[in-house]
Amino acid sequence: MRLLVVGGDAAGMTAASHVRRERPDTDVVVVERGPYTSYSMCGIPYYVGGEVDAAADLVAKTPEAFRAMGIAVHLRTEAVSVDVAARTVRVRDLEHGGERDEPYDLLLLATGAHPLPKPLPGLAEYGHVVHTLDEGEHLRRHLDAQRDVRRVVVVGAGYIGMEIAEALVRRGMSATLLDRSPQVLNSLDPDMAAIVERVLREFGVQVRLGEELLEVRGDPGCALCSSVVTDCGEYDADTVVLAMGGKPNLAVARTAGCEVGPSGGLVVDPQMRTTVPGIWAAGDCVESVDLVAGLRRNVQLGTHANKQGKVAGFSLVDAMDGGTGDGDAAFPGVVGTAVTKVCDWEIARCGLGERDAAEAGIAYATVAFEGTARAAYMPDPGVVHVKMMAERGTGRILGAQLVGTGNVAKRIDVAATWCHLGVTAQQAQLFDLSSSRRWTCIRRCSARPFRFRAGEAAHRPEGPGAAPARA
Amino acid sequence: MRLLVVGGDAAGMTAASHVRRERPDTDVVVVERGPYTSYSMCGIPYYVGGEVDAAADLVAKTPEAFRAMGIAVHLRTEAVSVDVAARTVRVRDLEHGGERDEPYDLLLLATGAHPLPKPLPGLAEYGHVVHTLDEGEHLRRHLDAQRDVRRVVVVGAGYIGMEIAEALVRRGMSATLLDRSPQVLNSLDPDMAAIVERVLREFGVQVRLGEELLEVRGDPGCALCSSVVTDCGEYDADTVVLAMGGKPNLAVARTAGCEVGPSGGLVVDPQMRTTVPGIWAAGDCVESVDLVAGLRRNVQLGTHANKQGKVAGFSLVDAMDGGTGDGDAAFPGVVGTAVTKVCDWEIARCGLGERDAAEAGIAYATVAFEGTARAAYMPDPGVVHVKMMAERGTGRILGAQLVGTGNVAKRIDVAATWCHLGVTAQQAQLFDLSSSRRWTCIRRCSARPFRFRAGEAAHRPEGPGAAPARA
Numbered sequence: 022m023r024l025l026v027v028g029g030d031a032a033g034m035t036a037a038s039h040v041r042r043e044r045p046d047t048d049v050v051v052v053e054r055g056p057y058t059s060y061s062m063c064g065i066p067y068y069v070g071g072e073v074d075a076a077a078d079l080v081a082k083t084p085e086a087f088r089a090m091g092i093a094v095h096l097r098t099e100a101v102s103v104d105v106a107a108r109t110v111r112v113r114d115l116e117h118g119g120e121r122d123e124p125y126d127l128l129l130l131a132t133g134a135h136p137l138p139k140p141l142p143g144l145a146e147y148g149h150v151v152h153t154l155d156e157g158e159h160l161r162r163h164l165d166a167q168r169d170v171r172r173v174v175v176v177g178a179g180y181i182g183m184e185i186a187e188a189l190v191r192r193g194m195s196a197t198l199l200d201r202s203p204q205v206l207n208s209l210d211p212d213m214a215a216i217v218e219r220v221l222r223e224f225g226v227q228v229r230l231g232e233e234l235l236e237v238r239g240d241p242g243c244a245l246c247s248s249v250v251t252d253c254g255e256y257d258a259d260t261v262v263l264a265m266g267g268k269p270n271l272a273v274a275r276t277a278g279c280e281v282g283p284s285g286g287l288v289v290d291p292q293m294r295t296t297v298p299g300i301w302a303a304g305d306c307v308e309s310v311d312l313v314a315g316l317r318r319n320v321q322l323g324t325h326a327n328k329q330g331k332v333a334g335f336s337l338v339d340a341m342d343g344g345t346g347d348g349d350a351a352f353p354g355v356v357g358t359a360v361t362k363v364c365d366w367e368i369a370r371c372g373l374g375e376r377d378a379a380e381a382g383i384a385y386a387t388v389a390f391e392g393t394a395r396a397a398y399m400p401d402p403g404v405v406h407v408k409m410m411a412e413r414g415t416g417r418i419l420g421a422q423l424v425g426t427g428n429v430a431k432r433i434d435v436a437a438t439w440c441h442l443g444v445t446a447q448q449a450q451l452f453d454l455s456s457s458r459r460w461t462c463i464r465r466c467s468a469r470p471f472r473f474r475a476g477e478a479a480h481r482p483e484g485p486g487a488a489p490a491r492a
Numbered sequence: 493m494r495l496l497v498v499g500g501d502a503a504g505m506t507a508a509s510h511v512r513r514e515r516p517d518t519d520v521v522v523v524e525r526g527p528y529t530s531y532s533m534c535g536i537p538y539y540v541g542g543e544v545d546a547a548a549d550l551v552a553k554t555p556e557a558f559r560a561m562g563i564a565v566h567l568r569t570e571a572v573s574v575d576v577a578a579r580t581v582r583v584r585d586l587e588h589g590g591e592r593d594e595p596y597d598l599l600l601l602a603t604g605a606h607p608l609p610k611p612l613p614g615l616a617e618y619g620h621v622v623h624t625l626d627e628g629e630h631l632r633r634h635l636d637a638q639r640d641v642r643r644v645v646v647v648g649a650g651y652i653g654m655e656i657a658e659a660l661v662r663r664g665m666s667a668t669l670l671d672r673s674p675q676v677l678n679s680l681d682p683d684m685a686a687i688v689e690r691v692l693r694e695f696g697v698q699v700r701l702g703e704e705l706l707e708v709r710g711d712p713g714c715a716l717c718s719s720v721v722t723d724c725g726e727y728d729a730d731t732v733v734l735a736m737g738g739k740p741n742l743a744v745a746r747t748a749g750c751e752v753g754p755s756g757g758l759v760v761d762p763q764m765r766t767t768v769p770g771i772w773a774a775g776d777c778v779e780s781v782d783l784v785a786g787l788r789r790n791v792q793l794g795t796h797a798n799k800q801g802k803v804a805g806f807s808l809v810d811a812m813d814g815g816t817g818d819g820d821a822a823f824p825g826v827v828g829t830a831v832t833k834v835c836d837w838e839i840a841r842c843g844l845g846e847r848d849a850a851e852a853g854i855a856y857a858t859v860a861f862e863g864t865a866r867a868a869y870m871p872d873p874g875v876v877h878v879k880m881m882a883e884r885g886t887g888r889i890l891g892a893q894l895v896g897t898g899n900v901a902k903r904i905d906v907a908a909t910w911c912h913l914g915v916t917a918q919q920a921q922l923f924d925l926s927s928s929r930r931w932t933c934i935r936r937c938s939a940r941p942f943r944f945r946a947g948e949a950a951h952r953p954e955g956p957g958a959a960p961a962r963a
Contacts, residue, residue, distance in 0.1 A: 064869050078869045312924075328922055353922050360926040369926060398535050398549045428899035434925040435905040441923050442913055451799055451824050452912050453783075454905040455831040455840060 022047045022341050025110055025125035027100040027273060029053030030060065031326035032304030032333070033131030034082065037092050039334025044341055045091065050123060052098040052112050057154050058084045062323065065157035066181060069164070070188025076158045103128065103277035105297060110273070127299055127337055130274050130287070131330065134267030134305035134321050136177075143237030147246035148176075150263045151185060160262065164192070167244055167259070171195060174249045174258040176234050178205040180361045182264035183217070186226045187363055189262075196226050197256060199249075201233040208359060210374045212389065213408055213422045217368055224364045229253070237261050267321055269306040284308040286319030291351035292336035293329055301337060303329035310354030313372045313419055313440050314381035320355050328352060356440040357420070360430040369433035372420025372440040373410060384413040394427030403427030409436070409446075416445035493518045493812050496581055496596035498571040498744060500524030501531065502797035503775030503804070504602030505553065508563050510805025515812055516562065521594060523569040523583050528625045529555045533794065536628035537652060540635070541659025547629045574599065574748035576768060581744070598770055598808055601745050601758070602801065605738030605776035605792050607648075614708030618717035619647075621734045622656060631733065635663070638715055638730070642666055645720045645729040647705050649676040651832045653735035654688070657697045658834055667697050668727060670720075672704040679830060681845045683860065684879055684893045688839055695835045700724070708732050738792055740777040755779040757790035762822035763807035764800055772808060774800035781825030784843045784890055784911050785852035791826050799823060827911040828891070831901040840904035843891025843911040844881060855884040865898030874898030880907070880917075887916035 024040055026033045029051045041049045051058075057080055064079040073079060084094040097116040104111070109122040135152050138144050149160045164170055171194055175186045178200035189196040198205070198221065204214040205221065205228065221228055232253045239246035245259040269286050271279075280288040280296040286308030288296055293303045304326035308317045335348035358371040378385040387410045394403030405425030411418050421436035423429055439449055495511050497504045500522045512520045522529075528551055535550040544550060555565040568587040575582070580593040606623050609615050620631045635641055642665055646657045649671035660667040669676070669692065675685040676692065676699065692699055703724045710717035716730040740757050742750075751759040751767040757779030759767055764774045775797035779788040806819035829842040849856040858881045865874030876896030882889050892907035894900055910920055 061867060061869060064867060067870065072871065073869050324924070324926070332922075350922075353919075354924075356924045358924045358926045371924070371926075396532060396535060398532060398544050399538065400543065429902075431900075431903050431926055432905070434903065435909055437924055437926070438906055438909045438915075442909075442915070444909075444913070448824075451803075451821075452909060453795070453825075453827045453829045453842070454908055455795070455829045455842075455902055 023124060023126045024049045024129065024337060024341075025123055025127070026051040026129045026131060027110065028131035028133055028304065028306075029055075029058040029084070029087075029094060029096070030062075030131065030133060030304070031323045032133075032330035033129060034059045034087060034092075035327050035330030036129050036131070036301075036303060036334040036337060037087070038090065039331060040337050040341075041090055041092050043334070043338045047341060048093070049091070050093045050095070050125075051087070052095045052100055052110070052123065053084075054097070054099040054115065055153050055155050056096050058082060058087060058094060058096075060154045062152070062154070063180075065151060065154060066184030066188050068154075068157055069151065069161050069185060070191050071161075072188070072191075076154055076161075079154060100132070100273045101276075103273060103300070105277050105299070108299065125299075127340060128277075128301070129333055129337065130277075130279070130295070130300060130302040130306060131304045131326070132270040132273055132302075132306045134269045134319075136263055136265040137268050138263050138265065141234060141236055143239060143246060144234075144261070144263070147237045147239055148261045148263045151181065152267055163244070163260065164189075164194075169245060170259045172256075172258050173197070173260045173262060174199055174234075174256065175262045175264055176200070177264035177266070178202065178228070178230065179207065179264065179266055180359070182262075183221060183226075183363050184361065185262055185264055186221065187224060190225045197229060197258070198226050199229045199232055199234060199251065201231065203231045205230070206368070208357070208370055208374065209368070209422055209424075210376075210408060213370075213406065213424055216406055216424045217363055217366070220363055220366045267305060269319055271306065274300075274302065274306065282308045282317055282319075284317050284319040286317075291332075291353070292346055292348055293333035293352060294336065294346060301333045303333045309352070312354040312356050314377060314383070316381060318355070318357075320357065322359065324358075325355060353441070356437050358433060358437040360433060362430065365426050367423070367425060367428065367430035369423045369430040370421070371433050371437040372418070374420060374422070375410070378410060378419055383419065385410045385419055386413055394425055394429050401427075403429070405429050411446045416447050417443055418446055418449060494595060494597045495520045495600065495808060495812075496594055496598070497522040497600045497602060498581065499602035499604055499775065499777075500526075500529040500555070500558075500565060500567070501533075501602065501604060501775070502794045503604075503801035504600060505530045505558060505563075506798050506801030507600050507602070507772075507774060507805040507808060508558070509561065510802060511808050511812070512561055512563050514805070514809045518812060519564070520562070521564040521566070521596075522558070523566045523571055523581070523594065524555075525568070525570040525586065526624050526626050527567050529553060529558060529565060529567075531625045533623070533625070534651075536622060536625060537655035537659050539625075539628055540622065540632050540656060541662050542632075543659070543662075547625055547632075550625060571603070571744045572747075574744060574771070576748050576770070579770065596770075598811060599748075599772070600804055600808065601748075601750070601766070601771060601773040601777060602775045602797070603741040603744055603773075603777045605740045605790075607734060607736040608739050609734050609736065612705060612707055614710060614717060615705075615732070615734070618708045618710055619732045619734045622652065623738055634715070634731065635660075635665075640716060641730045643727075643729050644668070644731045644733060645670055645705075645727065646733045646735055647671070648735035648737070649673065649699070649701065650678065650735065650737055651830070653733075654692060654697075654834050655832065656733055656735055657692065658695060661696045668700060668729070669697050670700045670703055670705060670722065672702065674702045676701070677839070679828070679841055679845065680839070680893055680895075681847075681879060684841075684877065684895055687877055687895045688834055688837070691834055691837045738776060740790055742777065745771075745773065745777065753779045753788055753790075755788050755790040757788075762803070762824070763817055763819055764804035764823060765807065765817055772804045774804045780823070783825040783827050785848060785854070787852060789826070789828075791828065793830065795829075796826060824912070827908050829904060829908040831904060833901065836897050838894070838896060838899065838901035840894040840901040841892070842904050842908040843889070845891060845893070846881070849881060849890055854890065856881045856890055857884055865896055865900050872898075874900070876900050882917045887918050888914055889917055889920060 059082040067073040101111040186196040236250040305321035335350040339348040340346035360369040389408040403426040530553040572582040657667040707721040776792040806821040810819040811817035831840040860879040874897040
């Protein structure tokens with residue numbers, strides 16, 4: 022029995038490891054386009070900025086460690102196409118050239134996602150995509166080598182773009198964050214994003230929103246560009262970093278005939294099976310059920326990739342054993358939880374934003390307030406801006422957003438759990454959450470926003486403070 | 493209609509405020525033994541230690557502010573007894589002397605709790621109880637005035653005792669923490685408490701466990717004592733601080749005939765009604781349902797007092813309107829959530845400990861591991877010791893304990909929510925919790941401990957990763 026895994030990061034290696042551990046007699050083969058396995062993409066901005074020393078520090082587990090487990094790992098090897106009838110994958114050796122067929126009994130596609138920059142003039146020459154660790158290494162080498170880099174334009178004001186811009190300012194450079202969207206961090210509501218934008222500006226990042234990149238100009242043969250042109254003007258720039266969102270890498274899956282959903286990710290069932298028998302998929306390339314909105318989204322996060330890889334592993338083992346592949350695990354879906362940090366501020370969100378709720382046709386009420394991160398009587402109590410949403414009529418919590426100082430981001434996990442379980446605002450405010458000893462915030466988050474009588478979220482079929490359901 | 497509230501802290505004033513706001517035509521009268529209303533008891537150690545400047549900083553809302561709302565607040569006025577037939581409460585004016593009867597239509601007892609030190613020799617003369625804000629003021633004045641205080645013995649190694657001991661060391665004093673229990677913080681399991689004990693010792697607190705205070709010795713007329721005698725020896729000491737756990741203040745309730753439960757707290761229903769018609773109770777003096785163990789406990793925390801006061805307020809308003817007092821709210825019970833901080837370490841717990849589970853007759857499995865507070869690749873990632881428990885057979889999460897650096901305490905709220913809702917370890921590890929961008933821990937807390945195949949918590953009738961129930 023031979024399992025072939027395409028993609029050697031979180032989803033692929035988690036599944037490969039699980040199968041290898043559970044069925045040691047199975048051949049487990051991984052092909053990975055890049056030179057690394059299992060690394061933290063989220064750490065790349067800190068590596069580019071120098072806060073993390075070496076690219077190797079971001080590697081959770083090396084190819085050697087996987088090989089020691091008995092997994093065959095082929096780096097710099099790109100999958101090209103699948104022959105479903107022959108059960109082979111055509112792969113290309115990027116290091117030494119040449120192609121070959123890798124046979125499989127079961128196939129897992131964990132091909133990830135990658136930005137697809139538009140073919141704008143100058144972008145291929147001067148634009149640095151920062152999505153994979155080797156791209157991060159390339160950018161850092163570029164910045165370290167080109168001592169004349171002073172002005173960097175970062176295109177894309179999402180998590181990675183903001184973090185890179187901050188890192189560049191810390192390195193003493195001038196960073197301009199450019200996005201055609203009218204706000205930073207589209208996963209936040211505009212009012213919350215405005216707080217983040219202010220933090221970035223105060224830190225020294227130049228933020229240009231609602232502005233679209235048209236061209237990068239430079240002298241031929243020069244490592245540095247000279248300017249960028251947008252629909253609003255032209256700015257001096259030495260380097261351009263492309264930190265746009267990724268698109269699922271679907272080229273290989275398409276050759277196999279796997280169905281792609283409207284979200285742009287591969288359609289999978291809760292066991293991570295694609296629509297083609299014998300082929301599983303997991304990680305940034307698949308679509309997941311959004312449990313709050315009840316629709317499917319392509320969400321690219323290592324947390325999901327790890328879990329989906331694990332679930333795929335269970336299903337693959339079951340299939341190897343001659344089962345239906347139902348396995349012992351099912352991926353439940355996502356609630357859109359994400360956290361990041363900009364300067365001393367932490368940012369967290371889960372569930373739906375106002376736009377999401379409107380698009381999903383869910384009637385909602387919001388509440389926003391400002392609190393302290395610790396008890397207000399303590400020195401330096403910090404500040405937390407909180408916004409929450411509940412469904413009108415039922416009071417079901419739809420989402421939460423936090424922007425604050427003082428290590429508050431992970432408090433979002435409480436709201437994420439509420440979103441998972443369909444908890445109402447009326448229930449949540451009577452939950453036994455911690456407070457009073459130097460911490461506040463999420464309790465306020467539960468106690469304040471939707472008061473018992475909050476007319477907008479007040480239908481509460483179960484009554485406020487109804488004893489919570491027990492599974 | 494006249495509501496009389498006995499006790500002017502969290503529970504009493506929350507209920508009084510609610511009733512006053514909702515039924516402005518009602519007379520709301522509060523009698524409070526001490527000189528303050530609505531203060532943070534949890535802040536007292538920081539005030540004693542000087543980290544918080546003034547006692548007033550711990551007052552959330554002053555008597556004047558409540559009076560401005562139309563609530564009659566009588567400070568330094570102690571309730572003595574209830575005449576249920578006459579619907580009056582006998583009160584004593586502690587400031588000017590004399591007693592009088594306060595009539596009521598509805599009565600709320602929010603009398604709180606207080607330590608009851610044994611009548612040991614010297615304790616009345618030299619022992620400083622630190623439970624109320626005026627007691628905290630008294631201790632701070634004592635420490636500020638008596639410049640010869642160098643060696644302080646703190647009796648009771650719970651939250652407050654540990655925090656006071658730390659505060660004293662910060663003030664440059666020698667602090668000995670004494671408890672007859674073999675561990676600090678009895679609400680933690682011994683293995684987790686041992687970490688906290690080590691932190692205290694390394695900070696310079698002398699910890700003496702399994703040792704019982706017998707006597708405090710001193711020269712007559714002297715403000716400072718000279719030594720304490722325990723069953724293990726005699727130590728030099730200038731001052732003794734008594735930080736033992738509180739016992740519910742039941743004297744008034746007993747005169748009314750309110751039933752006291754086996755936990756030592758007043759028996760109340762989910763609307764906070766005592767067993768005597770017309771009398772409600774809330775806060776540290778009542779017992780609550782422990783939702784995990786399914787039994788009743790007396791838990792003394794401001795978080796519960798606030799919520800119970802709110803629920804009592806709803807019920808009181810309903811009764812005033814001629815209803816049954818069922819109101820629109822019900823207190824669901826507690827899951828034992830508590831957090832604190834010792835030096836740079838945060839401590840959090842929820843649900844059951846091993847002793848609790850054994851006492852409740854629940855078969856359990858535990859898992860303990862050490863993680864980082866932030867992504868391991870970041871500088872100064874911190875450390876978090878995590879211990880979790882699940883029920884054998886069902887996998888239901890029973891409790892969690894955290895001890896760690898890096899602002900991790902409030903992560904316990906996720907586990908507290910799981911405990912409230914009966915979430916299983918198998919469900920929890922597939923929840924969409926935040927991670928990867930500089931934070932880890934509670935996700936590990938969910939992902940690591942009870943692996944899919946953890947035999948001990950593996951029966952999982954719903955299957956691991958079963959899509960969570962939605963309320």
